[in-house]
Structure formats: C-alpha cells, structure tokens
Amino acid sequence: MADASSTVLTTADGRPLKAALATALVRAKRRAFLLVLPLLLFVLLTFLVPIGYMLKRSFEHDGFTASAPALVEWFAAHPDFDPANPPEEAFAALTQDLARMQVEKTTGIAGTRINYSVPGTISLFKKGAREAKDMTPPYREALVALDAAWGTPVLWRGMQSAASTYTPEFYYVASDMKLTDSGWQRGGDKERIYLYLFGKTFLVSGIITVLCLLLAFPVSHLLATLPMRKSSLLMILVLLPFWTSLLVRTTTWIALLQEQGVVNDLLVNLGLLSDNGRLRMMYNMTGTIVAMTHVLLPFMILPLYSVMRVIPPSYARAARSLGATSWTTFRRVYLPQTLPGIAAGSLLVFILAVGYYITPALVGGADGQLISNLISFHMSKSNWSLAAAIAAMLLAAILLLYWLYDRLIGIDRLKLG
C-alpha cells in the first residue's frame, strides 16, 4: 500500500468506501432507534407527561385568581403598592370580590388558597363574604371593624402573591418558609415540618442502608465463596423474599412484632419480659426500620454477591503468604475489591428507601412516617399543589442520586436475581 494516498478505496459499484460505510452506519442507527421508538413514545406519554404535569401543578393554583377578578386586576395595575397601607380602592375591589364569592360560593376555594401562606384565612374569608354585600364605603373601616386581620400587611402580601396563577409559593411553604408582614422568611425551629421530615427520611434511609450493608456483607461473602451447588441453594433464601409480595412481608412483620405478636409472646414465655413490659416494636420508627431493612436486604446482597464472586481468592492467599494477618488481608486486600459492590448496593438501597411509602404507611404509626407519606397526606387533603411541590423536591433529590448511580456504577449494570 505504498500509494494508498492516491487511490481511494471504493465499493463494488464504484462509490467511495468511506461514504458507503457512513451511509450504512446512519441506516443502522436509524434502524436501532426505530426499534426503541414505540416504547419511548409510550413512556413519554404515560410517564414523563404525568410527571411534567405534576411539576406544572406545583407552580399553579387558580383558587384566588378565578374567584377574585376585581382585586386581581387591581394588583396587576398597582404592582408596587404598600402592603402595610393599601388604598381605599383596593379595599373596594376586595369587598366587591367578597360579595361575588358569596354569590358564586367560591369563598372556601379562595380562602384555602390564601391559607397556604396566611393561616386562618378560610374562616376570615367566610365571615367577610357573608357581610360584604351590606357594607358601605369607606370599605377599609368596614372590613377592619369586622376583623382586624383584613388590615394586616401579611394578608395583603398573601393576596398579592395569590393573584397570579403561577407562583413559587408552594416551594416556600414546602421549605418551611413563612409569610410575615415583611415578606417570606425562614420559620422558627418549631415550624420546620417539611425540611425536618426530609432530614428524617434521609437519616432513616441512611440507617437502613448501613443495616443492610452490615447484614448483607457476611452473607454475600459466604454465597460468593461456597461451591456453586450449595450457594445456589442458599441463594433461594435471598430470592424468595425478593419475589414475595411487599404487602405480605409487611403483614408478617406486623404479626411478628406487634405487642401481642410472636416475638413478644416468645420473650414473655421465656421469662425475659414481664407481661406488662412487652416491647413496642410496631407502629413506630423501629417497625419501619426493621421491616424496610428486611424488604431492601436482597437489593444489597445481589450486587455485593455479583462483585464478590469474581474476586480471585488467590489475592487473599498471596497476602497471607506475604505475612499479612487475616484482618490486614481483609482490610487492605479484600475490602477494596468489594467497593464497587458496596457502592452499587448502598446507592440502590438508599434511593429505594428514600421514596418508600407502603411499609411506613402500614407499620410506621405516627412516628415512623416518611416524606412519601406526607405527600400522600396532602393529596388526601386536596392540597394538590403543595403535595406536588414536596414531590418535586423529592424527585430532584432522587434524580441527583440516580445520576450519581449512573456515573459511578452505570445503569446498564443493574441486575435482577
């Protein structure tokens, strides 16, 4: 090939080989993509669109804009008004809207919307709407005489904020911020409900991950080092819980751990506990942690096992023959080789634990609830936008962890069973 630069390789029909290969590659790419396309469209429509819709809802609430048009118009015309001292025409618009709400029966909707940022407004709006049609100017005096809350800056800030359909307010509420006379501020320590629960959820997930790791490590090591025939048999003990219904596993923990349950009965019969001193292990955080550790343990064992199985035992033998103690061998030679498995298992268990709903809902009682249960609570109370905002914050945390998982381990290396 001395004169390769002068002759261009061609295909049989005379086209340059490079161009022909490029065309073939494009065609192959298109063909591969077309195979994935139907599923992609399905997932887009039935998974991404609903989640996008939820994100939209977390910014959207038309409870006030739809029911108080006059005030909304006034707010739009006067964006820079002083909430501490709103002019008479604002009160006139408010009175007009209140009278209208009474007729259209939208008082509750509007009051609920303001109630997110200014607590206690549902009854305030109801009272105001009942009296509004009989009010005469000056409206400010009339409303304030009815309830001094009508003159407070915090209420006017709340109404101004609610006057636009799209608002970041639900994210403020979900991060424990409070609307005060001078605007949104961080709430006091006792008012940190949501961030506290986020923190608690992460803490509990961390505890569960550590527990799973501690329990899974020896078992995975045993499974990885036993001869195949024996380890296949023992593997069934890991896979059976994996295949068993989550509700069944949660039910069995109730049967085991409740006050009249199997474990307490056993301890009482053995004389380790008095009948009055039965342990409370169910319907509290202990119940949540024990049941979730049991449910998530296979997700730790399987990745650990698949990493440990391919670690050559000769490395440990070499370390021992060079004079290392068994502890040093484990710490310096074996443990570092299992790190990919530890990372994969821990991240997976942590991600799954953070979003757990069913187990805490059933065995957690009042104290063992996690962030998912709070989302469900707000959904059941029809606080849809707030539920969506909390869910969006949880989603952001999960996606960050998922991204980390993909970077560190690679999503295509996820294996089941």
Added chain:
Amino acid sequence: MALPTYASPLEKTWHYTYLVICALVFLFLIAPILIVIPLSFNAEPYFTFTEKMLTFDPEGYSLRWYDALLTLGHPNENAARDAAWWATAWERSTWIQAAKNSFWVGLWATILATTLGTIAALGLSRPEMPFRRLIMALLISPMIVPIIIIAVGMSFFYAKACVAPDSAMAAIFGVFLSNKGCLANSHLGIIIAHAVLGIPFVIITVTATLSGFDQSLIRAAHSLGANPRTTFFKVIMPLILPGVISGALFAFVTSFDEVVAVLFIAGPDQQTIPRQMFNGIREAISPAILAVATILVTFSVLLLATVELLRRRSERLRGMTPR
C-alpha cells in the same frame, strides 16, 4: 469455604462466629415469610401462636380464615354449599373479585410491557444505538422514581385525560375508560400505569440476555437468505425467550403487588388484591390477611422456581458454564 489447616484458634473461633452470623441473617430473611403459613391456620382471631397451636392440638388449627376469603361479600354466606353457592361466590365474593381484577390487569400490563420492552431491548443492545445511555436511564427510571411521585403525577394527569362524550375518540376508546370517559377510575388507566412500572424489569432482563447474544448469528441468518421476520422468530427469539419470559414474570409480579398507583388512580370498580390487603391491614386486621399472604407466598415460590429454571436454560443456550 473450608478453613485452611494453618488457621489459628482465634481464626477458627472467628470463622464459626461468622457462620453463625450468616445463619442468623438467613433466618432474618426467610423466617418472617415462613411464619405466616402456620399462623394462617389459626383457629382463633389472633396474630400469634395460641397454646393449642404450640402443642399441635388439631383444635388449634382451622381453615376458617381461608373460608372467610370466600364468604366476604357473599350475599348468603351461611347457606348450603351447593353449586349455586359456589357460582355466587365466584361472582360476588370480594376477594375473588379482587383476584380476578389483579389477574386481568396484570396480564394486560405484562403483555404491553413485554412486547414494547423486548422490541426496545433489541434496539438498545445494538452497538449502533444512538443516545443509548440516556434512553436506557429514562426507560429504567420508573423503577427508581418513587412510586408515590408517579402516582401523584398520574392522578393529576388521568383526571384530565378524558375524551369528549359522543366524539370519534369516545367511540373507539370509550369502553376502556371510566363512565366519564377519563383514564382515572378505569381499568385501562391501571393497566397503563402498571405497564410503565414493569418496563424497567423487561428492559433489564432482556438486555442482560442479549449481552451474551452473538450478533453474527443475525448476519449468518441474513446471508443464508432469511428475511428480518424469519430471523427474529427463528434465530433471535428462541435464544432470548428465557430472558423475555423472566422479564414478563417480573412485570406481572410488579403489577400483581402494586398498590400505591391503584390507591391514587383507581375507582371502586378496580379493587385489586394488594389494595384489598392494604385496606385490610389499615382498618381491621384479621388473620384472613395471613391466609391471603400464605397463598401469595405459594405463588412466589412457584414463580421463583420458574425463573430459576429459565435462567439455567438461558445460560445453557448461550453456552455459559452451567451452574
């Protein structure tokens, strides 16, 4: 895992401690699942072993909680058990209705997820696939994103996903939707939701099977004159079938066990077994739940056995070392 002959006494002690720890962890894994089986035959309405059960007195055991599964929702539960009684039970009993719903929803969700997922996995495992990593991450995300978030999103969206009455769309899709023509409170809504949740499992198992698949077999089939369809059904499908079936089983189990999406998007007509169990555990917990649990454990044992057999067959087909 035998101990080397040069092991010191300390190492020997540690080794046996380690074996005991492993045994305890296995006990932790399996005991809670096995313990429901005897408890479900309790003659008393308790969640624990009675004295009669512990002394193996036959009076301590009964089938009353299995019977309760048949009679709940039965209009005349105390009537004589003739053919008509059983027919009514089949039509009216709450748990049997729930089982039927679960089965049909699971079946259709599995068909949907497996068909779409297998075709997509074929594309994903081709080396030329563009944006492979991103698409893979997207398709697996229903497994990672908390189910509560998916359920919330779907409950918002399904309430709006309606067809106008008397429109062409209503004529085609109306029978699958709720009375109001929406996806919310309809069987189709749950089937779609469960299919989405099952897709990651199908993708994972089928791409895993395809990773050991020799792509030159396809070229060989083409060079011998097979068209793409023949190649798919005669060459690819027989080799990846074990992976497809275990993916389908995963998808079915996911649907059969799913309760959160059902709680959020289903109406009273879509009572499923997990939903019935969830409500049962929350409200009046009775050993009837343990009877259902025992039946479900039996199912999972059968499923596990099937999947294990398939996995071995798949490894044999792909020429991997038998285990």
